[in-house]
Amino acid sequence: MAMQAAxxxxxxxxxxxxxxxxxxLLVASLLSMSGGFLDAFTWLSLGVFxxxxxxxxxxxxxxxxxxQWLRALHHLLPIVAFVLGAVVAARTRAALRCLVGEIxxxxxxxxxxxxxxxxIVILVISFGVALQSASFRQVGRWKxxxxxxxxxxxxxxxxxxxxxxxxxxxxxxxxxxxCLMFLLGxxxxxxxxxxxxxxxxxxxxxxxxxxxWLCRHRSHQHWSRAIV
Numbered sequence: 001m002a003m004q005a006a007x008x009x010x011x012x013x014x015x016x017x018x019x020x021x022x023x024x025l026l027v028a029s030l031l032s033m034s035g036g037f038l039d040a041f042t043w044l045s046l047g048v049f050x051x052x053x054x055x056x057x058x059x060x061x062x063x064x065x066x067x068q069w070l071r072a073l074h075h076l077l078p079i080v081a082f083v084l085g086a087v088v089a090a091r092t093r094a095a096l097r098c099l100v101g102e103i104x105x106x107x108x109x110x111x112x113x114x115x116x117x118x119x120i121v122i123l124v125i126s127f128g129v130a131l132q133s134a135s136f137r138q139v140g141r142w143k144x145x146x147x148x149x150x151x152x153x154x155x156x157x158x159x160x161x162x163x164x165x166x167x168x169x170x171x172x173x174x175x176x177x178x179c180l181m182f183l184l185g186x187x188x189x190x191x192x193x194x195x196x197x198x199x200x201x202x203x204x205x206x207x208x209x210x211x212x213w214l215c216r217h218r219s220h221q222h223w224s225r226a227i228v
Contacts (some may be wrong), residue, residue, distance in 0.1 A: 020138075021215045023120040025174050028139040029181040031132060031146040034115050034204040036185025037192075038080050038129060039147075043201055044193045046079050050125045051133065051147035055170055077119055078126035085130025090158050095135040102128040103208045132208065139178065142171045149179045 008095040021027065035051040042050040049055040056075045063072035089098045105128025109121045144157075145151050152175045159172030193200045 008111075022136055022211075023138050023140060025139055025177060027136065027211050027214060028144055028146065028174070028178055030053070030181055030207045031136055031186035032144075032178045032181040033145040034186075034207040035129070035133065036182040037189035037200075038125065039042075039205050040186045040189030041193045041204075042078075042125060044190065045083060045113070045197070046122055048126075050078060050121055050122075050129050053079050053082050054148065054150075074119070074122075077122050081123040081126035082130040085127040086134040089131050089134035092135075096212060097125075098131040098135040099208055099212050099215075100169075100199045102132040102210070103205055104128070105131070106201050106205045106208070110198055110205070113180075113201075136211075140171070141175050142174060146178075147184075149182045149194055152179050153183075192222075 008097050036211075039055075040051040042048055048059075056079050060072050060075040060079070062099045063069070063075065088101075092098060109124045109128075112122050112124070127148060134147065136146060137143055142155065146154065156175035156179070159168045159175065166189070169216050188203070189200070196202075198217060
């Protein structure tokens with residue numbers, strides 16, 4: 001009886017570990033929408049990209065080549081902060097804690113913007129975005145990025161062209177959906193930022209809080225069913 005109970009408990013633990021609500025398409029879509037929104041917001045408000053570091057690298061190279069070192073530094077800051085945030089997330093390996101960290105960073109940035117030097121706000125936002133994006137990188141069994149569209153486009157093409165089974169089509173469809181949500185987030189971010197300014201950050205904060213609730217709620221439900 002004791003061995004059977006131990007086996008049942010081990011099986012329940014395995015099922016709980018295998019269930020990952022943070023890998024759902026809904027979660028990936030919400031985080032991608034937040035990524036697009038934050039890029040639009042930071043570009044319009046601060047002249048940098050919070051999520052898509054490719055744009056910052058391009059402008060860093062252009063400004064450095066032309067000797068505009070202050071502008072180059074302006075684009076270097078989010079890159080450095082993003083790298084640091086990604087390192088922290090990789091070492092922590094706790095997705096929900098990193099998501100809470102992003103929420104705290106965005107809320108702090110919303111309160112500090114235009115009250116402290118913009119460089120500080122850039123560091124805070126990019127660090128928080130990296131915490132989230134480095135922690136949530138899988139939808140189903142497919143890898144994705146919530147902070148860019150180009151990589152997800154290539155993954156969609158790979159799934160549609162390189163494979164012909166139904167599972168590959170599902171993966172390609174998921175990548176397309178994520179790209180569209182990133183586009184939607186950028187469009188909404190551009191409009192809302194012009195209307196609300198600093199308080200626009202309330203929307204990506206709300207999206208992250210929603211993801212946090214979904215992950216905790218579904219994990220709790222699955223744990224309860226596994227115990228029963």
